[in-house]
Amino acid sequence: MKKVTAKVFRYDPSTDDTHRYETYEVPYEKGMRVLGVLMYIQENVDTSLAFRYSCRRKRCGSCGVLVNGKPGLACMEEAKGEMVIEPLPNLPIVRDLVVETTEYEERIQSISPYLIRKNQPEREPEILLPDDFVAVRPLNQCIECFSCMSACPVNGLKWEGFSGPTTLIQLARRMLDPRDDMDRIPDARQAGLEHCVTCYACVNACPVEIGILEGVIENIKKKCIEEEASVYGRYNKAWGDLIIKNGLINPFTLIRKVSTFEKLLGNVLIGIKFFLKGKISLKSKRIPNIDEIRTIRKVIEEEK
Amino acid sequence: MKYAYYPGCSPQSTTHELDVVTRKIAKALGIELVDLNGPACCGSVEMRVNDPDLFYTINARTLAMAERQSLDILTICNTCQLALTQANQSLKKNGELLDKINQTLSKLHVKYSGGVEVKHLLWILLTDVGPEKIKNKIKFPLTGLKVAPFYGCHILRPKEALGFDDPDAPNSLEDIIRICGGTPVDFPGKIKCCGFHNFPYDPMLAITLTGKYLEEASIAGANCMVTPCPLCFTMLDGYQREINQKLSSPVNLPVFHLPQLLGLAMGMRKDELMLKRNMVSPEALLRKIGHA
Numbered sequence: 308m309k310k311v312t313a314k315v316f317r318y319d320p321s322t323d324d325t326h327r328y329e330t331y332e333v334p335y336e337k338g339m340r341v342l343g344v345l346m347y348i349q350e351n352v353d354t355s356l357a358f359r360y361s362c363r364r365k366r367c368g369s370c371g372v373l374v375n376g377k378p379g380l381a382c383m384e385e386a387k388g389e390m391v392i393e394p395l396p397n398l399p400i401v402r403d404l405v406v407e408t409t410e411y412e413e414r415i416q417s418i419s420p421y422l423i424r425k426n427q428p429e430r431e432p433e434i435l436l437p438d439d440f441v442a443v444r445p446l447n448q449c450i451e452c453f454s455c456m457s458a459c460p461v462n463g464l465k466w467e468g469f470s471g472p473t474t475l476i477q478l479a480r481r482m483l484d485p486r487d488d489m490d491r492i493p494d495a496r497q498a499g500l501e502h503c504v505t506c507y508a509c510v511n512a513c514p515v516e517i518g519i520l521e522g523v524i525e526n527i528k529k530k531c532i533e534e535e536a537s538v539y540g541r542y543n544k545a546w547g548d549l550i551i552k553n554g555l556i557n558p559f560t561l562i563r564k565v566s567t568f569e570k571l572l573g574n575v576l577i578g579i580k581f582f583l584k585g586k587i588s589l590k591s592k593r594i595p596n597i598d599e600i601r602t603i604r605k606v607i608e609e610e611k
Numbered sequence: 612m613k614y615a616y617y618p619g620c621s622p623q624s625t626t627h628e629l630d631v632v633t634r635k636i637a638k639a640l641g642i643e644l645v646d647l648n649g650p651a652c653c654g655s656v657e658m659r660v661n662d663p664d665l666f667y668t669i670n671a672r673t674l675a676m677a678e679r680q681s682l683d684i685l686t687i688c689n690t691c692q693l694a695l696t697q698a699n700q701s702l703k704k705n706g707e708l709l710d711k712i713n714q715t716l717s718k719l720h721v722k723y724s725g726g727v728e729v730k731h732l733l734w735i736l737l738t739d740v741g742p743e744k745i746k747n748k749i750k751f752p753l754t755g756l757k758v759a760p761f762y763g764c765h766i767l768r769p770k771e772a773l774g775f776d777d778p779d780a781p782n783s784l785e786d787i788i789r790i791c792g793g794t795p796v797d798f799p800g801k802i803k804c805c806g807f808h809n810f811p812y813d814p815m816l817a818i819t820l821t822g823k824y825l826e827e828a829s830i831a832g833a834n835c836m837v838t839p840c841p842l843c844f845t846m847l848d849g850y851q852r853e854i855n856q857k858l859s860s861p862v863n864l865p866v867f868h869l870p871q872l873l874g875l876a877m878g879m880r881k882d883e884l885m886l887k888r889n890m891v892s893p894e895a896l897l898r899k900i901g902h903a
Contacts, residue, residue, distance in 0.1 A: 376799065377779050460804050460820055502813060504820070505656045506804030507768035511778050518769075525660045532661060542812055543661035550658065550669070554651040556620040565811045574814070577853060584888055586625045586849070594649035599719050600669060606715045607664045 309335040311386050313344050315356065316393040319402050326400075328391070329353075341374055341392060342381035345404070357403040365514060368450030371395050371457070372404050378457035380514045395457045397465065411453055414474045418498060422481060423489035435485070442483040445522055448515045449476045455519055458512035461502050468499035472509040472519050475500055479523040482530060492534050495527050541565055551604050554594030559587040612739055614685035614730075615677035616644035617695065619841070620652050621688060625849075626841035628885035632870040633687050633732065635884075639748060639877055640740050644685065647676040653694035656808060664715075670698035671712045675723040683728040685735060687870075689765035689840035690808075695729040696772050731766055733839045733869060734775045737783055745790050750878030752792025755900035756835055758872070759796045759828035759864070760784035761847060763840040764804045778802065784837060787869065791876035796833040800824030805846040821846045822854040829862040834896055839869045848890045865893035875902060 310332045318326035333347045342360055349356045360370040363382045370381040373393040381392075398406040455472035456462050462471040475498055482491040509519040517523070532540040545564040549556050559578070563571065581587045594600070622630035637644050650673040652658075654666040673695065677684045686692040702709045703725040713722050736745060767778040776783050781802060785795040803824055806817030825847065828836055838844050848866040855861035866889065867875070874884045875897070886893055 375779075460806075461816065464816075464819060464823075466816060466819075502809065502816060504764075504804045504806045504816070505808050506764040508764070508804065511768045511770065520769075521659075525656075528660050540661075543657045546655070546657040547662050547665065550652050550654065550665070554649065555623060556652050558621070558625055562811050570812075570814065577850070580852075580890070581625070581849065584890065585627070586888070588624065592623055594651060596649040599649070599672065600651050602718055603668050603672070603715060604665065606718050607662075607668065610664075610715070 311335050311339070311344060312389045313341075313348065313386075314389070314391045315345075315348070315403070316391075317356070317403055318400055320400060321402075333386075335386065339386040340382055341372065341379075341384040341386050341390065342370055344386045344390070345381060345392070357401070357405045359405050366450060368452035371452040371454055373457065378454040378512045380452055380454070383514055395453055397457065397463055398453075408453060411451075411456055411471070411473060414470045415451070415477050417470070418474060418478045418481075418491075418494045419489065420477045420481065422484060422487050424486060425488040428486075433486075439485045442522065442526055443480060445517055446476055446480045446483070449473070449480070449517060450515060451477075452514060454512040454514055455509035458508040460506060460508060461504055466499075466502055469502040470498040472503075472523070474498055475503075475527060476517060476519060476523050479527050483526055492531060495531055500524055500527055500531075549591075551600060552593075552597075553591045554597050554600050555592055557588065557591040559589065560591055612641055613643040613645060613682060614735070615647055615680060615682040615727075617647065617650055617653075617673065617684050617686050617691060617729075619686065619688040619691040621841040621845065625845055626868070628888040629687060629841050629844070629868045629870065632868060632874055632884050635879065636870045636873050636877065639879075640736075640744065642685070642735070642740065645680060645682060647673065650676060653691045653698075655690050655694055659694070659697070664712075666694075667698055667702065667708065667712050668715050670695055671702055671709075671716060671723040672719070672721055674699055674702070674727045674729075675716065675721045677727045678723060681726075683730055685730060685732055687732050687839075688842065689731070689763045690842055692729060692731045693765035693772065699725075699727065699729055700772060731775075731839065733766065733783055733787070736873075737786060742786065742790055745787075745873070749790065749792060749876050751876055751902060753788075753872070753876050753900065753902075754792050756788075756791075756793035756896070757796050757833050758788045758793045758867075759798055759831065759833035759836040760788060760801050761805075761824065761828075761836050761838040761843055761866075762802050763838060763843040766839055767802055784839065784869075787873065788837065791872055793872070793876075796828065796831050798824070798827040798831040798833070800827045805840075805843040807842040807846050810846070817846055818850055818854050818857065821850065822857050825851065825854060825862045825864055826858055826860070829860075829864055833864060835893065836864050836866045837869055837872045838866065841868070844868055851891050863891065865889065865891045865896055867893070 314328045314330045333344045361367040374384045394404045394406045481487045542565045618630045651669045658666040770778045788795040806820040810817040871884045
């Protein structure tokens with residue numbers, strides 16, 4: 308009979324000093340998922356194995372675990388070969404694969420995750436067109452499984468001021484909803500989206516395939532830029548300005564334009580080191596046909 | 612084998628050595644690089660947010676330059692690869708967008724029809740050039756080099772746009788390291804983010820992230836690192852001294868650009884590979900493995 312091997316993280320903080328891994332061989336059935344492996348172990352080998360699940364069909368978001376280091380849903384991840392199954396990282400462990408998610412839930416609560424309407428609709432029933440919900444609709448698929456939180460390298464550092472991708476999805480759901488009247492810019496600032504490193508790890512981990520970077524974080528950034536509320540607004544503008552000026556980015560000029568005086572001062576030694584190696588130049592390189600870029604800019608402006 | 616060459620901004624400034632060495636290894640491997648006439652910055656993820664019209668138009672202008680010569684584009688930077696790929700895919704899929712952008716480009720008498728592919732040097736080495744051809748050029752197998760491969764983000768993710776390597780378990784850099792005679796060293800951070808794009812306004816975040824990966828690679832037994840991205844290179848090599856001030860056990864990991872590693876194995880001299888421009892000197896390590 309074909310088998311799969313599961314090396315499972317075991318830890319009971321009430322009795323164990325530290326965690327351990329137990330290895331189980333489980334009979335394989337066609338189409339078997341990681342959740343099926345865990346259920347087999349609990350029913351046939353060790354009833355004390357703790358893990359969470361509910362719907363078994365990618366709707367509830369309860370069964371998030373790490374499989375071979377990658378976050379995902381136990382009910383959807385294919386069981387195969389040798390697997391290492393661990394709890395989601397960066398959270399307190401209740402027992403074995405069960406983690407305490409209160410911290411993440413509180414972060415979501417902090418951004419008022421519900422529609423706030425100050426003004427009544429112009430008429431009842433309110434007419435809502437599908438096109439108005441293009442940006443919001445995919446975000447409604449979020450099942451708060453926290454796979455993205457587990458994959459995010461900045462969240463992994465517990466970086467101060469960054470509330471993580473799940474919180475930003477829940478913020479964007481309201482911010483981009485045409486019915487919401489609340490000024491969400493302060494929440495966006497509070498959520499620290501400028502700490503997102505644009506690495507797409509959240510996108511790669513999302514089991515319901517939400518384009519978190521482009522569909523969430525960049526959409527919130529656009530709103531913030533419109534409101535001129537943010538450091539990245541200044542950064543992005545400087546980026547565009549330099550391209551119009553030279554066609555290329557001189558990193559030295561970019562940093563000079565967007566850094567605060569304190570940060571510039573902190574970078575003086577590094578700057579000298581780079582300068583001595585010929586890595587930065589005070590004079591920016593310019594493409595020979597910069598007029599073409601400026602013409603493009605002019606045409607785009609005129610069309611607007 | 613002929614490509615339109617897109618060096619991007621960093622190899623025209625901070626990592627000038629990458630541009631020079633890419634040209635040398637390309638020539639040695641029979642890749643003809645055709646310079647385009649003033650391609651602009653790809654706009655990175657920044658311009659896509661702030662000014663999507665400009666993002667699509669300047670990238671369509673670059674793509675059209677390559678199309679005019681019936682060439683695909685070769686990139687040497689992860690972020691350029693992603694930005695050009697995403698712009699290209701959007702223009703190919705969305706006829707309305709392509710028409711609108713071509714309307715703007717018509718003022719320059721330029722038109723893009725969607726006939727170009729954008730490929731990173733790493734992918735071209737393993738496909739169009741092929742492992743056998745590279746193996747035949749190896750004159751100095753890098754035995755003794757334990758190389759940590761650092762992929763960076765924008766050559767792996769999003770998978771739907773890029774799709775060359777498995778973003779969770781890539782192996783193309785490992786393949787190159789083996790072809791060069793080195794030993795690849797696995798470490799968790801190899802597929803993670805160096806934080807470069809946040810550096811201008813959150814330098815400590817980028818330094819902390821990069822430090823974590825350098826530490827992991829060192830603990831895993833690496834004696835050097837290789838990356839296909841000049842932005843990752845700048846963080847890993849350029850800021851290693853600052854990173855060490857934050858680490859409990861400082862690391863000393865020379866970092867190579869992908870073409871520098873290849874060039875070493877192909878027997879090129881250290882001065883040809885401009886290794887003096889690397890902040891962390893690989894001199895002692897190369898002496899140890901007997902590279903003159």
